[in-house]
Every structure is written in structure tokens, then in C-alpha cells.
Amino acid sequence: MPLRLTQIALPIEQPEEELAAEITRRLGIAAGDLQRWRILRKSLDARSRDSLKFVYTVMAEPRDEEARRDRWQRLPGVERFEPTTFQDMPVGSEPLPNRPVVVGSGPGGLLAAYYLAQRGYRPLVIERGDAVKERVPAIRSFDEGGAFDSENNYLFGEGGAGTFSDGKLTCRMSGPDVDWVMEQLIVCGGKTSIRYENRPHLGSNRLPLIVRNLRRQIEAWGGEYRFRCCLEGLEFVNGQLTAVQTSSGRIATNIAVLAIGHSARDTYAMLHGLGVPMQAKAFQLGLRIEQPQEQVNRHKYGRESYLQQLGAADYTLVARGQRDVFTFCMCAGGHIIPSISEPEMFCTNGMSNSRRDTPFANSGLMVTLEPSEFGSDHPLAGVEIQRKWEAAAYQLGRGTYHSPIQRADDFVRGSSPKAGDSLRCSYARGVIPASLDAVLPPVVATAIRKGLPLMDRQWRGDFLRNAILVGPEMRGSSPLRIARDQASRQTPGFQGLFPVGEGAGYAGGIISAAVDGLRSAMAIVGRFAPLG
Numbered sequence: 159m160p161l162r163l164t165q166i167a168l169p170i171e172q173p174e175e176e177l178a179a180e181i182t183r184r185l186g187i188a189a190g191d192l193q194r195w196r197i198l199r200k201s202l203d204a205r206s207r208d209s210l211k212f213v214y215t216v217m218a219e220p221r222d223e224e225a226r227r228d229r230w231q232r233l234p235g236v237e238r239f240e241p242t243t244f245q246d247m248p249v250g251s252e253p254l255p256n257r258p259v260v261v262g263s264g265p266g267g268l269l270a271a272y273y274l275a276q277r278g279y280r281p282l283v284i285e286r287g288d289a290v291k292e293r294v295p296a297i298r299s300f301d302e303g304g305a306f307d308s309e310n311n312y313l314f315g316e317g318g319a320g321t322f323s324d325g326k327l328t329c330r331m332s333g334p335d336v337d338w339v340m341e342q343l344i345v346c347g348g349k350t351s352i353r354y355e356n357r358p359h360l361g362s363n364r365l366p367l368i369v370r371n372l373r374r375q376i377e378a379w380g381g382e383y384r385f386r387c388c389l390e391g392l393e394f395v396n397g398q399l400t401a402v403q404t405s406s407g408r409i410a411t412n413i414a415v416l417a418i419g420h421s422a423r424d425t426y427a428m429l430h431g432l433g434v435p436m437q438a439k440a441f442q443l444g445l446r447i448e449q450p451q452e453q454v455n456r457h458k459y460g461r462e463s464y465l466q467q468l469g470a471a472d473y474t475l476v477a478r479g480q481r482d483v484f485t486f487c488m489c490a491g492g493h494i495i496p497s498i499s500e501p502e503m504f505c506t507n508g509m510s511n512s513r514r515d516t517p518f519a520n521s522g523l524m525v526t527l528e529p530s531e532f533g534s535d536h537p538l539a540g541v542e543i544q545r546k547w548e549a550a551a552y553q554l555g556r557g558t559y560h561s562p563i564q565r566a567d568d569f570v571r572g573s574s575p576k577a578g579d580s581l582r583c584s585y586a587r588g589v590i591p592a593s594l595d596a597v598l599p600p601v602v603a604t605a606i607r608k609g610l611p612l613m614d615r616q617w618r619g620d621f622l623r624n625a626i627l628v629g630p631e632m633r634g635s636s637p638l639r640i641a642r643d644q645a646s647r648q649t650p651g652f653q654g655l656f657p658v659g660e661g662a663g664y665a666g667g668i669i670s671a672a673v674d675g676l677r678s679a680m681a682i683v684g685r686f687a688p689l690g
Contacts (some may be wrong), residue, residue: 159222161185161230162239166214167203170467174212181218185230193219199658202468207460210468217241236649244334249277250685255687257282257382258413258682259402261389264318265668266659268372269339270675275379278688283381283410284404286388286422287315289373290366301586305345306501306559309386313421313499316385317369319633320668321572322495322509326487329357329669339672346371357472361512361660387426389418392432392655397514399654412654413682417675418661420636421499423541434652435641436537437665438529442486442634443544444606445594446506447566448583449625451491457620470514473521473612475621481601483609486522490514496559497633503548504555504562505632507584518584522631523609525602531658540637543599547630551597555588562592568641570590570610581626589628597630639663646679656682 166180174197182192199215203410217239230236234652246621260271263285274281286309287293293315296307313319322467327343329336337353343360344350347368352358373383384406391403392414401410418425431434451470458471465471470491487507492516497507508520532539554562563581568574575591583589595603614621640657641649642664650657658664658671665671 159227160217160219160239160241162198162215162237163218164215164235166235167211168214170210170464172211177214177216181216184219184233184236185218187220187226190256191221192471193221195219195549197354199353199356200354203435204458209460210459210464220422235565240638242334242466244338246277247683249683250687252686254279254412254686254689256411258415259284259409259411260415261371261402261660262286262318262417262419262422262659263316263383264417264419264659265320266661266665267415268317268369268673268675269342269672270415270417270658270679271381272342272372273377273676273679275376275381276441276683277683278378278380279683279686280382280689281415282409283373283376283383284387284402284406284409285316285383285385286405287311287385289383289385290316290321290370293321294366299488300496300559303587306498308499308501309388311499312495312497312507313419313633316373317365318419319497320419320671321369322362323336323487323507323668327352327669328666329667329673331670331673335673335676336669339669339676342372343368344618346375359510359512359514361514362509362618363511371539372442389428391428392652394652397651397653401654413686414655415675415682416640416655416662417549417658417659417671420633420660421497422661423499423545425540426538426638429640430537434649435653436638437641438532438535438537438540438637439639440526440528441540441637442524442526442633443547443598443630444483444522444524444602444634445627445629446494446508446520447485447523447625447627448494448518448632449621449623451517451519453624454490454519455618457617466676470483470519472519475616477609477612479608479612480618481525483523483525483613485613486523488519491516492518492520492584494518494520494561494628496561496585496587497550497631498559500545500548500558502557503545504551504559505544505548505630506561506628507631507633516584520584522634523606523627524631524634527599531601537638544637545631547597547599548632551630553593554596558586558588560590561628562594562597562676563589563626563628564592564594566610566622566627569627570607570622572607582642583626583628585628594627594629627672635666636663647678648690
């Protein structure tokens with residue numbers, strides 16, 4: 159009888175193999191009576207810096223002794239465990255005249271294509287950017303001062319923005335479909351510990367390999383990729399999709415999984431022009447804060463020895479007020495990167511490699527802007543707000559894609575940067591001191607100005623010391639949502655159109671976007687027969 163045991167705490171110095179002894183002690187059985195066990199969840203308890211602990215939830219299967227069952231289930235933190243398993247969708251019978259098209263190869267599109275290919279539907283994936291092999295050197299060239307490519311950058315290209323978004327796999331969802339996505343990532347090169355880590359992280363250096371391996375498996379199952387192929391239009395007859403128009407020509411299809419990502423602004427405009435129903439939604443925007451990683455480690459761990467065992471420390475903070483400010487996508491031992499999808503605009507994001515070994519720690523400082531504050535009821539009003547402040551940031555950077563930068567304490571005081579101020583930052587292309595009020599809506603700047611001292615107080619004065627701010631960060635989430643029927647997962651009045659992921663307004667990270675794509679792929683499988 160499998161059991162779930164919770165709140166098993168071990169000092170971080172103790173190896174995980176000693177969990178078996180703790181399980182048998184709690185159950186009151188001999189070591190030989192524990193048939194098997196595995197970790198279900200692992201998190202760090204850092205409330206006492208003098209005694210850091212890992213806290214585990216485990217599955218344990220003792221020998222099935224009838225007499226002990228009731229006693230085990232009466233023990234605190236012990237309960238019967240009935241794991242759920244992923245169930246494939248039974249295939250439908252309706253014939254498909256053409257292969258389904260997946261628009262975009264970010265997490266939502268990638269896992270939708272993977273499942274469709276696995277089940278025999280031979281999807282065609284169109285991606286406006288390049289394959290990873292060409293994408294990586296192009297990004298490196300831009301960081302070194304090269305020209306901006308609007309189709310091949312940190313946001314567009316194989317794997318989408320997720321390929322260079324740090325690789326955080328944190329997700330509030332749980333269940334067999336989340337487990338299925340995690341397993342596919344492991345099969346294609348991810349570390350096995352992402353199954354149970356509280357804040358699993360792949361790293362931006364590992365993601366290109368995983369994305370490539372997913373593509374190779376999709377192709378091995380009969381799928382196809384077309385790179386530098388941008389969606390430009392959709393054709394419908396009596397409300398049914400019949401073809402997609404692309405920069406590489408017309409493609410006949412009755413199904414398009416629309417996984418365009420949250421930065422395909424030209425695609426949003428095209429869809430709106432066709433009358434595809436969409437509405438503005440709240441989105442997050444703000445700045446990015448950066449401190450020395452050593453400072454964060456010292457605050458979080460206390461002891462130098464913990465760093466060798468735990469690696470670079472991260473944090474999560476919220477400043478409650480009339481308008482909350484919260485940290486987002488904290489990148490321990492990471493870099494600040496440009497999150498740009500259009501020329502003559504500037505926006506930031508963060509990433510970390512798997513080792514998290516740079517001297518810098520950075521995080522978004524985000525504020526939520528509601529549609530009622532957009533100044534217009536147009537569905538694309540949030541996009542125009544993003545463009546306005548990104549254009550202002552580009553001008554502050556003197557048309558060079560340098561990042562505006564300001565000391566955090568100067569921003570809080572409302573002081574202008576000092577003449578000749580030399581500020582160190584992980585952003586590779588270069589920085590220019592500037593007042594960051596110029597890159598944010600006033601309500602957002604005010605909220606951050608009030609929220610930062612509250613965060614500093616939570617850290618006993620150690621959060622703003624040595625901290626710098628860059629910005630803006632405008633891509634915290636999609637500023638709109640494309641309408642979707644809950645049952646069919648298609649857009650009402652546009653049969654065959656399956657909007658998924660962050661770009662459609664239904665996800666907020668790599669895993670939630672991937673699961674959203676998977677669920678739409680399952681809906682397609684449940685209705686249509688595989689291609690012959």
C-alpha cells in the first residue's frame with residue numbers, strides 16, 4: 159500500500175539517501191520492510207539561517223501488512239497515496255484533410271506539436287525565427303553590438319522566448335498533465351530532479367539542447383518544421399479554417415494551434431483585423447533590480463559553507479500597499495538581457511545558466527496594470543502602452559539598445575543620476591545612466607518607489623544596498639486574451655483556431671504554457687482521426 163509522508167526535514171548537510179532511515183523510523187518498521195520510496199517534493203526551509211533544512215514529501219511503499227494499515231494512516235503526516243497517471247486521449251473518427259499547423263515553437267506550441275506527432279498527426283510547425291543552431295550566435299552577435307534582427311532574437315526563434323527565459327519550471331498547477339510535460343523535458347535532456355524540486359530550473363544554457371531534442375523527436379514521428387516562416391493571414395470559409403497564409407506561401411489546413419507568444423504584436427493586429435474576438439487583460443510591468451549575488455547569498459544563507467551545498471540563493475518578495483509590488487522571474491547568478499521584438503524599442507528581462515555562477519542577482523519588480531487604466535477599451539490598448547514606454551527607453555539609450563540604468567536609492571529619492579556615474583551591470587551591450595521615471599507610467603513608478611523601501615525593510619536594510627535598476631520590463635504577461643470556448647478550446651466563430659499559451663492569455667510560464675498546448679492537442683486528438 160503506497161503511503162505519502164510529509165514534512166520530513168533533514169539538515170542540508172545530510173545526504174538524501176538518509177531519507178530511507180527517516181521513513182522507516184516514522185513508520186516504525188525495519189529497513190528491510192521498506193520496499194521502495196521516492197521523493198515527491200523537495201523545498202528549502204531557510205527560516206533559521208543557523209540551521210537550514212530540506213523539507214521532503216515522499217512516497218513510500220512498505221510491505222503490505224494488513225495489521226499495520228490502520229496504524230500507519232493514523233500517524234501524523236502519513237496518508238494513503240494513490241498516484242494519478244496520465245491517460246492518453248482516445249483518438250477521434252472525424253477525418254483530417256490536411257495536417258494540423260502549429261504556429262510558434264515556444265512551450266505551448268512545442269508540447270502541442272510533440273503530443274500530436276506522438277499520436278500520429280504529423281504536425282507542421284511554422285516558426286518565424288531561426289533554429290536554435292542559428293539563433294544562439296545571432297543573439298551573441300547582438301549582445302556584442304551587432305544589428306537587431308526583428309525575426310531572430312531573444313523572443314523569436316526556435317523555442318520562443320522560453321529558450322532564453324532562464325528555464326524556470328515553477329508552476330502552481332499539478333496533476334498528471336503537468337507530470338507528463340515534466341517527463342518529456344527529462345526524456346529530452348532535462349535533469350531528473352525537476353520532478354520534485356520546489357523551484358525547478360533548467361538554465362538558459364541547457365534549454366537550447368532540450369528544445370532541439372524535442373524537435374528531433376517530433377520530426378522522427380513524422381512532424382515537420384519550417385523556419386523563417388511567419389504567419390501573415392488566415393482563410394476561413396463559412397467560419398471554418400481552410401488555410402494559413404505565411405511569408406513562405408499558403409498552407410492548406412483545417413487546424414491551426416495558435417501559440418504565437420506574448421510579443422507577436424503584428425500577429426495580434428492581423429487577428430484583430432480579421433475580427434477574431436479578443437479583449438484587453440491586466441498585465442504586469444515594471445523595472446528590473448540587480449544586486450551582487452554574494453550579498454543575496456549572505457542574507458539568505460548566513461554561512462559561507464551553505465553556498466557550496468546550495469548554489470546561488472534566490473528570493474521572492476512582495477510589498478503590500480495601495481498597489482502591490484512583487485519580484486518576478488528572479489535570476490540568481492544571472493544576466494539582464496534585452497527582451498525586444500521590434501526595432502527602435504527597448505525592454506529588459508533576466509536569465510540564468512544552470513550553474514547560476516555570475517556575480518549578479520537580478521529580478522523583475524512588477525506592478526499590475528488593469529484594463530480600466532489603459533485609457534482605451536481597444537483590445538490592443540495594452541500593447542500600445544508597452545510600445546510607448548519601450549520607445550521612450552530606446553530614446554534614453556540614445557538609439558543604441560543600451561539599457562537605461564539608475565541607482566535604486568536615487569530612484570527612491572527621486573534624484574537624477576550623478577554626472578559621470580559609472581554603474582556596473584550584467585547587461586552585456588552597455589548602459590546609460592538615466593532617470594527611470596521616464597520609462598514607466600507614473601502610477602507604476604510611484605508604486606515601485608513606495609514598494610522598494612518596504613522590501614528593504616523586510617531584508618533589514620540589505621536589499622537596496624548596492625542595488626541598481628534597469629528597465630523597463632514590459633513583458634511580464636500578455637496584455638490581451640484571445641477568446642476560446644472552454645469545451646472545444648477553439649475561438650468562437652473561427653472553427654479550427656486553437657489559441658494557446660502565454661500569447662493567447664491563458665498561461666504564465668513555461669510549464670503552464672506547455673500544459674495549455676498539450677490540452678488543446680488532446681482536444682484535437684479526441685475529435686479527429688490520425689493521418690494515414
